[in-house]
Amino acid sequence: MVGLLAAALLLYPIVFSGAFYRDIGVAFLLAAISASAWNVVGGYAGQVSVGHSMFFGLGAYAPLLLYTLWGWPPLVGLPVGILLSVVLAVVIGLPTFRLSGHYFSMATLAVAELIRIFFGAWPLVGGAIGLQGPAVARGWWDLTFRGDLSYYYIFLAVLGLLLVVTFEVERRRFGFYLRATKASERAARSLGVPVRLTKLKALALSATFTSAAGSLYAVKTGFIDPDSGFGILVSVQMVIVAALGGAGTLFGPLVGAMILIPLQTAANTWFGGGGSGLTFIIYGGIIVLIARFEPGGLHELWRRLAPRLWRRAHAA
């Protein structure tokens, strides 16, 4: 099953070689990476961030800023973005993880908005206009390629790495700590789980990959501004992709991205520019429905329905 999925993802851009399909493929991978990264803290640790765009944005700005200021290659900017994101994760996580989960969610929303407004007013990072990346690559370390194919395979490699890391986390002691923390913090603490540290580690790991996703997005687009980096819709996309597929499951975000990204592309094609507003009305509606009826997402729905369908098929 996993091998089949890997083969399909590897072959996709070769089978569907049109620019349109490759665009969708790259968008899908980017959404899957961000949502899988969100999933580490929002799904596995149960700490629902609604401002993950802060890490995405820092990751996006770091390579372009270092390039603009001193001509540093984006390959160097990427780890700098990760470092900044991890520091930010600690700054937010340390105080809020002592308190109930609502404080963390509120803090993420407020901090993301704070940074967005701040970057819009800060001339060094281009203010409301934003920053641009290298137009022509000086070498592969500029991560600036013609065509989507190179990006597709870079993104795919990052997604693969993230999934392997998540899989390993699931199996190890840390994974059990995460599940215990999510189920009941008080019970976990009484059993000797370092609850605060566990949540903090999960947030740092999540911030690392979210930041990397932001860097990749920025070098691929060659451009970043406060809204496309820190805007609330960036955070919303991560939340909905992960929650639709199944928060706290390994492949949930992938499934969510497989459904939502083609839908979003189709909506934008059909409704033109006016479609984006409509898309977010629908996103809001879907999020409410998931929260009300199926917090486990499609994963949970499938687990409930699959045995029933199987029985019916065999009874007939």
Add this chain to the structure above:
Amino acid sequence: MILLQVIVGGLLLGAIYALFSSGLTLIWGMMNFINFAHGEFVMLGMYVTLLVVLHVGGGPIGFGAVAALALFALGVGLYFVLIRHVLRGPMLSQILSTFGLALLLRYTAFFIFSANFVSLPPTVLAGTLNVGGIFLPVAQLVAGIVAVVLTMALHFLLTRTTIGSRLLAVAEDRSAAMLMGIRPDRMQALAWGLSAGAAGVAGALLATAYPWSPSVGETFGLIAFVTVALGGFGSVLGSLYAGLIIGLIQAISAFWLGPIYKDIVVYGLFVALLWLRPQGLMGKA
């Protein structure tokens, strides 16, 4: 003199912050639940006001009452349709339910009313008072005073009346309250109605004095978080003080640093509070 003008303006706006934040803090105090759509309730209150003024007419008391009742009904309805169910669910459900609702309401408002700024016709509470050299638009003055009065009224409702005692009883111990013959569901629905109603009135008051667009919901929602964090979660009196302080801080930082920085300063205050005093001025840890 200009500074005094700025201070008074900030306090008057802060009074309205206090009113809608008291709705957010009420829900937090009763159910340990954060409503991410609270700012959108304020925004809806503003558009309800606009629709009433444009299509029905009537004075400030009329559209204020309509905005309050409409949002009260929305709050009660939402409680039974959505909130009651997610309260029993995991953290993910609790946060995503109102977060999704906020998106739904915000972008629906964009869709219907467009992103343009609107304001009420200037005939509603027009004029400016000159009080010892300070110029006060009548609308702002009335809105600020009414907001303080209503926030105090909510405080007394919660602390001095039977209904308030029942609400607090449910917050304190749900099953014990049931044994005393209180129906928790009704009380919690009432709390959602009061919370949304307060946001609705605050919206009507804001609409008389300030222009707005659908995006104000996000800003007011965040301001309500900061106010509640400063005043203490669950304390209406705390949110009154905090609202006034935040209005003041915003006005002064806009005056000294420039309008862009007024929100940066306020959100920065929120982050500082999380580090230094997460229980707020008047809250319990």
